[in-house]
Amino acid sequence: MEKLSFKIATLHRGRYMLLMMLFVLALVYIVSRLPLSEVVKIMGSLFSLPLVLYIAVKCSRKPTVWTIDNESLTIEDPTSHKIIPLNTIDYVRNLRRSGGNLIIIKLKTGAHVRAWRNKLFESEDDLKNLCQSLKDSKIEYYDM
Structure with a gap:
């Protein structure tokens, strides 16, 4: 990939x-x-x-760039940089909220990574493509 x-x-x-x-x-x-x-x-x-x-x-805007390769998921924003190995991800849950989504990445170690997606006053982003890539990477994905 x-x-x-x-x-x-x-x-x-x-x-x-x-x-x-x-x-x-x-x-x-x-x-x-x-x-x-x-x-x-x-x-x-x-x-x-x-x-x-x-x-x-x-x-409060904090645009992020999510990068998926063969081994990891990288989440970059203006102030931080997180690298999550794909084999440590238990599942990803996408919860719809008014004005956006709460994306929860549950790691096998018990920790969570959360991102609040914003749809208010924003143009369309790449969330659908990201979700499809997560599914293609054989990561358990829940869209709720």
């Missing part, structure tokens, strides 16, 4: 959740201080939530 590379749009999930909470709290604080009626405050907050979501996603 030749070396195959796939670009996957992933998120730093902790940063995303923290930014969402901070932005929502800041939004609520600012709106509560405005001298407007309660209905206008609530409507303003509700219509501002998509902007908060957009900013949190854009600030």
